[in-house]
Amino acid sequence: MASDRRIGVLARHLGVEMDFESHTATAISASPTSGFQGNSVFSHVVRAPEDPILGVTVAYNKDPSPVKLNLGVGAYRTDEGKPLVLNVVRKAEQQLVNDRSRVKEYLPITGLADFNKLSAKLIFGADSPAIQENRVTTVQCLSGTGSLRVGAEFLARHYHQRTIYIPQPTWGNHPKVFTLAGLSVKTYRYYDPATRGLNFQGLLEDLGSAPSGAIVLLHACAHNPTGVDPTPQQWENIRQLIRSKGLLPFFDSAYQGFASGSLDSDAQPVRMFVADGGELLVAQSYAKNMGLYGERVGALSIVCRNADVAGRVESQLKLVIRPMYSNPPIHGASIVAVILKDRNLYNEWTIELKAMADRIISMRRQLFDALRARGTPGDWSHIIKQIGMFTFTGLNSEQVAFMTKEYHIYMTSDGRISMAGLSSKTVPHLADAIHAAVTRAA
Amino acid sequence: MAFTTAMARRLIGRKSVIGARSMSSWWRNVEPAPKDPILGVTEAFLADPSPDKVNVGVGAYRDDNGKPVVLECVREAERRIAGKLNMEYLPMGGSVKMVEETLKLAYGENSEFIKDKRIAAVQSLSGTGACRLFADFQKRFSPDSQIYIPVPTWANHHNIWRDAQVPQRTYHYYHPESRGLNFAALMDDIKNAPNGSFILLHACAHNPTGVDPSEEEWREISHLFKVKNHFAFFDMAYQGFASGDPERDAKSIRIFLEDGHHIGIAQSYAKNMGLYGQRVGCLSVLCENEKQAVAVKSQLQQLARPMYSNPPVHGAFIVSTILGDPDLKKLWLKEVKVMADRIISMRASLRENLEKLGSPLSWKHITKQIGMFCYSGMTPEQVDRLTKEYHIYMTRNGRISMAGITTGNVGYLANAIHEVTKSA
Numbered sequence: 001m002a003s004d005r006r007i008g009v010l011a012r013h014l015g016v017e018m019d020f021e022s023h024t025a026t027a028i029s030a031s032p033t034s035g036f037q038g039n040s041v042f043s044h045v046v047r048a049p050e051d052p053i054l055g056v057t058v059a060y061n062k063d064p065s066p067v068k069l070n071l072g073v074g075a076y077r078t079d080e081g082k083p084l085v086l087n088v089v090r091k092a093e094q095q096l097v098n099d100r101s102r103v104k105e106y107l108p109i110t111g112l113a114d115f116n117k118l119s120a121k122l123i124f125g126a127d128s129p130a131i132q133e134n135r136v137t138t139v140q141c142l143s144g145t146g147s148l149r150v151g152a153e154f155l156a157r158h159y160h161q162r163t164i165y166i167p168q169p170t171w172g173n174h175p176k177v178f179t180l181a182g183l184s185v186k187t188y189r190y191y192d193p194a195t196r197g198l199n200f201q202g203l204l205e206d207l208g209s210a211p212s213g214a215i216v217l218l219h220a221c222a223h224n225p226t227g228v229d230p231t232p233q234q235w236e237n238i239r240q241l242i243r244s245k246g247l248l249p250f251f252d253s254a255y256q257g258f259a260s261g262s263l264d265s266d267a268q269p270v271r272m273f274v275a276d277g278g279e280l281l282v283a284q285s286y287a288k289n290m291g292l293y294g295e296r297v298g299a300l301s302i303v304c305r306n307a308d309v310a311g312r313v314e315s316q317l318k319l320v321i322r323p324m325y326s327n328p329p330i331h332g333a334s335i336v337a338v339i340l341k342d343r344n345l346y347n348e349w350t351i352e353l354k355a356m357a358d359r360i361i362s363m364r365r366q367l368f369d370a371l372r373a374r375g376t377p378g379d380w381s382h383i384i385k386q387i388g389m390f391t392f393t394g395l396n397s398e399q400v401a402f403m404t405k406e407y408h409i410y411m412t413s414d415g416r417i418s419m420a421g422l423s424s425k426t427v428p429h430l431a432d433a434i435h436a437a438v439t440r441a442a
Numbered sequence: 443m444a445f446t447t448a449m450a451r452r453l454i455g456r457k458s459v460i461g462a463r464s465m466s467s468w469w470r471n472v473e474p475a476p477k478d479p480i481l482g483v484t485e486a487f488l489a490d491p492s493p494d495k496v497n498v499g500v501g502a503y504r505d506d507n508g509k510p511v512v513l514e515c516v517r518e519a520e521r522r523i524a525g526k527l528n529m530e531y532l533p534m535g536g537s538v539k540m541v542e543e544t545l546k547l548a549y550g551e552n553s554e555f556i557k558d559k560r561i562a563a564v565q566s567l568s569g570t571g572a573c574r575l576f577a578d579f580q581k582r583f584s585p586d587s588q589i590y591i592p593v594p595t596w597a598n599h600h601n602i603w604r605d606a607q608v609p610q611r612t613y614h615y616y617h618p619e620s621r622g623l624n625f626a627a628l629m630d631d632i633k634n635a636p637n638g639s640f641i642l643l644h645a646c647a648h649n650p651t652g653v654d655p656s657e658e659e660w661r662e663i664s665h666l667f668k669v670k671n672h673f674a675f676f677d678m679a680y681q682g683f684a685s686g687d688p689e690r691d692a693k694s695i696r697i698f699l700e701d702g703h704h705i706g707i708a709q710s711y712a713k714n715m716g717l718y719g720q721r722v723g724c725l726s727v728l729c730e731n732e733k734q735a736v737a738v739k740s741q742l743q744q745l746a747r748p749m750y751s752n753p754p755v756h757g758a759f760i761v762s763t764i765l766g767d768p769d770l771k772k773l774w775l776k777e778v779k780v781m782a783d784r785i786i787s788m789r790a791s792l793r794e795n796l797e798k799l800g801s802p803l804s805w806k807h808i809t810k811q812i813g814m815f816c817y818s819g820m821t822p823e824q825v826d827r828l829t830k831e832y833h834i835y836m837t838r839n840g841r842i843s844m845a846g847i848t849t850g851n852v853g854y855l856a857n858a859i860h861e862v863t864k865s866a
Contacts, residue, residue, distance in 0.1 A: 040704045040730045041638065041673050045583050048740040051747055054534060075530060083528040090525055097524045103510040105502060106718045109481060142567075142750035149749055158472050176748035279469075287531075294529045294755030304469055315475035322478055323601035324574055324749065325567035330719035331756035332529075 052172050053412055060410040068408035069426050071417040074224070074389045075293055076356055079423045084356070086291050088349045092338040096331075107327045109318040111140020111299075115333040118340035119299040123253060123267050123284055130274050134307035137314040139300050139321070140328045143293075144254045144285030147300035148177050151250060151281045153320045154302075154313070156182030161213040164250065165206070167191075169414065171224045171252075174217065183215070191226045196382035196394055198228050204241060212246045220282070221266040222255035222388020225416035229259070229387055235269045239276065249273055251282040257289045259388045261357035263350065279303055286336055288389065289353055295332025356420075360389060363422045367391075370431035376438055389420050399437040407433035479597055480837055487835040495833040496855060498846035501649065501814045502718055503781055506848045511781070513716050515774040519763040529755060534743040536565020536724075537758035543765035544724040547681060547688055548695055548707050555699070555728055562738035563726035564746065565753045568718075569679045570598060572708030572725035576675060577606030578745045579727075579738075580640060589675075590631075590641040592616075594839065596649045599642060599677070613641070616651045621807035621819055623653050629666060638671050645678035645707070646691040647813020650841035654684070654812055660694045664701045674698055675706040682714040684813045686782035688775070704728045711761055713814065714778055720757025781845075785814065788847040792816075795856030803863060816842045824862045832858035 050058060056072030078084050096102060110116065116138040120131055130136050141147040156162060164183045166174050167190035175185050188210070189202030207216060218238075223229055230238060242249055251270050257263040273280050279302070286297040300317070304310040321327070339345045368383045383391050395403070395415040403409040409430060411417045422430060477485070483499030505511050535541070541563045545556050555561050566572035580587060589603045592615035603610050613635070614627035632641065643663075648654055655663060667674055676695055682688040698705050710723040725742065729735040746752070764770045793808040808816050820828075820840035828834040834855060836842055847855060 040734060042583055042704075042727065042738055043730060043734060045734065045737045045741055047737040048744045051534065051743070054531075054747075054752075058533075073531065083530050085528050089529075093524050097520055102512075104512055104516070104717055104719050105510050106481075106500070106712075108485075109478065142754070145747075145751040146749070158469065173747060173751065180745075180748045292529055293531045294752070296750060296752070296754040302469075309469045309472065312472045312474045313469050316472055318478065319475045319601075320605075322481075322570075322598060323605040324570070325721060326570040326598065327481075327719070327721070329567075329721040329754040329757065332754065 056410050056412055059404075063408055063410070065408040067429060069410065069421065069429060071409060071411040071419075071421040071430070074288065074418045074420060076288060076291060076389075076420040077423065079359065079425075081421075081423050081426070084291055086349065086352045088339050088345045088352060089291060089335055091345060091348075092335045095338055096334055102334075104330065107140070107330050107333070109139075109321050109327050110314065111328045112330065112333040112337055114341065115140055115297075115337040116299060118337060119284055120301050122263065122340065123256065123270055123282055123301065124274055124303075125264070125267065125271055128271070128274060130303050135304050135310050137302050137304065137310040137317065139314065139317050140333050141283075141298050141300050141321075142296040142325070142328060143287050143298040144252060144283050145173065145177065145298075146296065146328075147283030147285070147298045148174070148250075148252060149181055150317060150320050150324070151283060151300045151302070152178050152181030152183055154317055155215060155248075155250075155281075157320070158313075158316060159213075159215070159248070161211065161215060161248070163211065164215040164217055165210055165247075166217045167203075167219065167223070169225060170217070170219070172412070174252075178217075186210075186214075188216070190223075191228060191392065193394065196228070196379075196392065197385070198230055198234065200230070200234055204237065207238070207241055207247065208245065210245065210247060213248065215248045215250050216242060218249055218251050218269070220251045220253035220256065220270050222259035222390075224254065224388070225390050225412070225414060226392040227382075227386025227388050227390050228392070230269075232268070235272060239272055242273075243276060243278055249278075249280040251280065253282055254285040255288055255388050256284070257350070257353040258357050258360075261354040261361075263289075263353070274303055279305060286332065290336060290339070290349070292332045292335065295335070296329060297332035297336055360419045363419045363424075363427065364391065366424060366427045367419075367422065367431060370427050371434060374431055374435045376431070376435045378438060389418055391417050391419055393417055393434070395434070395437060402437050402440065403433045406436065409433050483835050483837055486829075490833055490835070492833040494854065496835065496846065496851050498834065498836045498842045498844075498855070501713065501843050501845065503713060503716060503814070503845040504848070506784065506850070508846070508848050508850065511716055513774065513777045515764050515770050515777060516716060516760055518770060518773075519760045522763055523756075523759050527755075527759060532565070532752045532755050532758065534564070534746050534752050535739060536753040537755070537762055539766065540722070540758040540762040541565055541724055543762055544709055544711075545726060547765075548678065548692055548709055548726065549699065549728075550692075550696065553699075559732040560729050560735050561726050562729055562735040562742060563724055564739060564742045565758055566708070566723045566725045566746075567750070567753060568712050568721045568723040569677060569708050569710030570602065570723075571721065571753075572710070572723045573599065573602045573677060574606065575725050575742055575745055575749075576706055576708065576727070577603045577608055579742055581606050581608050582745070583741070584640070587638075587640050587673075590635055590639055592628075592642065592644070592648075594650055595642070595644070596677075608640075611635070615648070616653060616817065618819065621651075621653070621817060622810065623655055623659070625655070625659055629662065632663065632666050632670065632672065635670065635672065638673070640673045640675060641667070643674055643676050643694070645676040645681070645694050647680035647684035647815075649679065649813070650815050650837070650839060651817040652811025652813050652815045653817070655694070657693060657697070660697050664698050664703065667698070667703060668701055673706070674703050675708070677708045679708075679710040680713055680813050681709065682775075682778040683782050683785075686779040686786075688714070688778065699728070704730070711757070714781075715761065715764070715774065717757050717760065720760065721754060722757035722761055785844045788844050788852060789816065791849070791852045792844075792847060792856055795852055796860060799856060799860040801860050801864060814843055814845050816844055818842050818859070820859070820863060827862045828858055832861075834858055 168187040188206035192199035613631035617624035822838040
């Protein structure tokens with residue numbers, strides 16, 4: 001039936017086309033790729049592999065086992081294993097809903113102005129000289145990912161060096177973000193599997209041999225996936241090296257407040273770099289520390305030498321954003337602005353944030369104790385030494401696969417587990433799984 | 443080890459020995475970027491202190507008091523959502539429910555393509571995000587292709603495909619003399635484009651001209667596309683806004699679907715649901731079969747992941763709440779019609795006013811054109827005069843956003859237009 005209709009259309013068209021033929025050299029041919037055969041111009045497209053991190057949740061959701069445990073994506077869970085919406089967020093939401101004067105108009109390309117100012121204060125400190133001197137441009141972006149991408153696109157267009165050095169290992173999405181933005185990606189040594197700590201010598205060597213002006217990605221705190229952070233003294237050494245070589249720091253700050261429980265402490269590495277008067281970029285995310293994951297709230301700040309440069313930089317950031325999504329989503333940023341603006345809500349937030357960080361620290365302790373109690377071979381002290389949402393267990397991909405198959409534990413194949421996904425109830429199950437994986441085979 | 447503030451202060455105190463390397467900026471060569479021609483208009487309007495100022499620049503709906511509108515169905519949806527839902531990450535492809543409902547609007551409530559799962563679709567950052575994702579996808583999987591863009595078009599279309607690094611060409615569309623469609627030249631350009639070209643079409647309510655092909659003209663365009671084996675990409679930002687009836691506004695798309703084209707569509711809820719700042723939309727690509735749709739969707743997700751990971755949840759929840767509830771959906775359809783009707787009545791009123799003033803020019807096109815915008819035919823110099831002398835803000839291409847016109851300002855606007863054009 002459908003083919004009859006198509007033949008009819010073709011016939012009618014050939015009739016019409018007779019006129020065109022006399023004017024142009026365009027011949028009509030039902031080419032092999034003609035729509036008449038129903039071929040798509042995209043028939044060669046193959047199915048992409050699952051995202052290594054988000055794919056874990058996909059697999060977890062498919063599993064019918066009642067004891068399954070999702071330790072994949074870094075989303076906080078309560079001790080009951082439930083997602084958490086912070087009280088301050090609910091309060092802020094209610095405020096927004098009740099305010100009938102609120103409208104849903106487009107934000108400016110750079111986003112909600114209040115949100116931007118408050119975000120800059122949050123990461124740089126309210127008394128930051130860079131802010132006071134108007135040297136900072138801040139634009140609202142789609143969470144950490146969006147902030148990284150916009151910053152990287154800006155660098156690819158306007159910065160003289162197109163190489164970015166990322167730590168080995170790093171968040172799985174980093175390489176793709178930078179590559180698609182037009183940067184070329186190199187790595188610097190970071191994690192030392194032998195000590196399960198920082199390979200400080202390797203880091204210094206690799207950054208030391210980077211070409212002058214190269215961009216360096218730094219995790220502001222709570223390194224993802226390892227949980228291994230430099231000490232304050234090490235940060236100072238890193239800063240000196242970066243500044244003396246004229247490298248450009250690009251901070252990814254996705255866990256401010258989550259690492260130690262203190263927003264200010266977790267921001268110190270960034271503030272150190274600002275204090276020396278130099279330039280830098282920082283991508284902030286509110287996904288974890290305000291539990292706003294799906295609202296996609298974040299900010300990109302670029303600290304410049306002076307206000308004039310900051311103004312010009314901001315204008316160019318707009319040109320990156322406009323053809324990407326025009327302007328950022330309003331809801332999440334409005335929630336953040338309400339909270340950061342209000343003394344009481346802000347204080348409440350810091351308390352709820354500390355509670356989340358503390359619960360994670362206690363999960364670390366419980367897991368460590370559980371493994372010790374089982375006499376699991378190996379040194380597991382890195383579980384309590386590492387910081388933030390994740391633990392880099394040191395388990396290899398075979399062991400991980402075993403744990404998924406036999407114990408329904410879902411985690412990324414690099415051995416990273418999200419401590420936020422653990423509860424007092426599920427620690428024993430995880431400890432059993434790790435014990436079994438380690439004792440059965442290497 | 444946690445970083446204490448005291449420790450940091452001690453370290454920073456010692457830092458001055460090795461400070462930052464040089465005193466100049468990495469960005470000293472960064473040029474100030476030109477202002478966005480559309481969004482820059484609103485910035486200028488906001489800065490103007492005149493009590494008579496009128497903003498007919500950006501395409502955001504206003505009621506007859508010139509106020510932005512939040513639809514009742516949206517307020518109700520928000521009331522239902524607030525306090526109930528968590529804010530977990532959506533999948534990379536966004537809200538499945540929202541996407542399903544959105545496809546029904548474009549492809550038809552009972553579309554066989556939806557039933558057969560032949561549509562690869564992802565939630566996108568409104569219309570802009572949908573176009574950009576498609577442009578990136580086109581670059582990756584049809585790397586030798588170009589995009590044909592109508593003249594004129596929404597200015598950001600050029601930016602989007604440029605940033606996706608897809609070469610652009612243009613095709614004739616607007617006919618300045620008649621202020622209508624240059625159908626013959628359009629068909630000529632479509633015919634002369636190499637077989638298998640990618641062509642951008644505005645599904646309805648063309649932005650900025652308001653000039654749409656007739657149904658018969660759409661059918662002829664579709665036939666020519668078939669002969670040339672072109673790929674049709676529809677930007678549908680105004681479904682419901684053009685005629686007041688979403689089904690009617692999707693006619694062009696339905697014609698192409700009937701004719702067997704494998705199309706792509708960018709849909710937006712910015713205007714028709716008033717969700718502007720929420721950034722809710724959908725990109726869809728009709729494929730040969732379910733397997734291909736799965737493959738294409740997975741690749742679209744691969745492009746979204748390094749851009750923003752996953753789309754924002756709030757606006758998507760509003761849309762799926764409304765479209766998933768028959769009563770709310772009915773309310774929405776009613777409210778869309780109210781908006782479209784007000785615009786249609788403002789068109790009539792503006793034209794009437796101009797004719798009453800004895801304008802020597804023809805203003806028929808004001809009521810012939812459709813949707814949010816009217817391509818007035820005014821020159822940039824005339825527009826500048828409108829702004830300078832009458833505090834009327836619009837883009838310099840002479841595009842008037844009808845949504846910014848009210849019974850309160852239509853007289854003032856007509857008078858001003860008359861003054862700057864009467865000697866033309």
